[in-house]
Structure formats: C-alpha cells, structure tokens
Amino acid sequence: MNSQIIFFILSSLSLVSALFVVFSKNPIYSVMWLIVCFISIFGHYLMLNAQFLAIIHLIVYAGAIMVLMLFTVMLLNLNKESEPHKSPLPKVAAIISGGLLLLVLLAAMHSGSLPGYISPDLTDTGYVQKVGIKIFTDFLLPFEMTSILFIAAMIGAVVLAKKEKH
C-alpha cells in the first residue's frame, strides 16, 4: 500500500512538472520545472530498485545537463518573456495531435498483454555489481565507443560555439 501511495505522489509530481515545462512562459521556470521532473524520475528509479541508474540519472541529468541548459538560458539572456504572440491555431493543433498520440499509444497498449513479471523488490537487477558486469563483459565494445562519441561531441561543441574570425 505504501509503495502505491509513493508511486502516485511521484507520478503526479512528474506529470505536473512536465506540463509546467511546456506551458511556462519564462524559460528559466521551464528549466527549474524540468529539474523537478528529473528528481521525481529519480524517485521512480529508486522505486524500481535501480540504484546505479538512479544515481547516474541524478548526476548526469539534474547535475550536468540542466546546468548546461541553465547556463545557456542565462548566457543568451532569455529570462524575459520574449516569446511574441502568435495565432492560437498551431497551439491548438499541437495539443490535439499530442492528445491523439497519447490515445493511439494507450489503445495499442490496451490491446496487448504483458508477460508475467517478478517483483523488482526481490531481484538485484539494478545493483552496481550486476550492471557493471554487464557493461564490462557483454557491452564492452559499445562502452568503449561512447568515449569516441564523447570526444566527437566535445570537439564539435567547441568548434560550433567558437566565435568565427572575420
């Protein structure tokens, strides 16, 4: 019973904060609500007994990525409500198409069926030991590839953001 209550609190927190991310006028508030959303997803990971990913999620998303976003918003001086008023038609179309996508996905899930499950509390799938052994044996090559990806992304970011000489 307790875990159900925690699940509903965390879910409503993540859904409400996700809606605020979309509908906030000020980009700074959007970034803040996204941090709230990420922290609630961190709680979901803990509920699913995935400790390693929960900590990685908190460090990478709420730490690194959101600091990068916040830094860019402040660097570009977007903290005023600078979005010009546009016609409401595209917004209505966006809401309708988002709702229709939700409807289609839920209907597709409704017609399917889930395989039998084991309780996440009774397994150790998310422990550092299990995930670490998987990463360093079965997924060693992709893991090494990610370092190349990071080098490429880092060099690309520096080259793109560098001031062009005239």
Add this chain to the structure above:
Amino acid sequence: MEQLEQHANPQSWYLVLSTILFSIGVMGVLFRRNAIIILMCIELMLNSVNLLLVSFSAYSGNSDGQVFVFFIMVVAAAEVAVGLALLVSIYRNVASTDIDVLSKLKW
C-alpha cells in the same frame, strides 16, 4: 505472497506514466517556438523512454535494459552539448532562438 502483493505495483502503471510523459514531450515540441524549450522537451521524451526500459528490465529480472538506459544517457548528454552549441552559434547570427526565424534553409 503477502509480500508480493504488498510491494509490487503493476507494471502497466509505469507503461501508462511513461506514455503520458512521452506525449507531453511531443506536445511541447509542437507547441513551443523557443529552441531551448524544444531541446528540453526532447530530454523529457528520452527520459520517459528510459523509465519504460528500466521498468521492463526490473520487472523481467534482466539487467540488459539498464545498460541500454546507460547508453541512452550518454547519447543524450552528447546531444545536449552539441545542440546547445548550435543554438549559441545561431543566436550569435540572428539574435533569436525563435525557430520561426530560422527559415533560411526552407525551400
């Protein structure tokens, strides 16, 4: 049995939650004109997929899904770094992050 009933939430709850989060992300990409907020909505979609993968991994007792989530996080970090660098360079050229201004590549 008592313990199972007490602890395990049905997995379909996680499916519904991540579907709603994904739809909110898609709606945000279509709804907003600010490129930074569009990037944030893409992060939201990636996170909903991560949550789904972790739930399937945890409920099936297999760690492979969590390794995939780890790689998705790596790719998301690289994507955000490059995306924000592009955004800064665009802002330097047109002094705006409104995607309606960026119509030069339009045919």
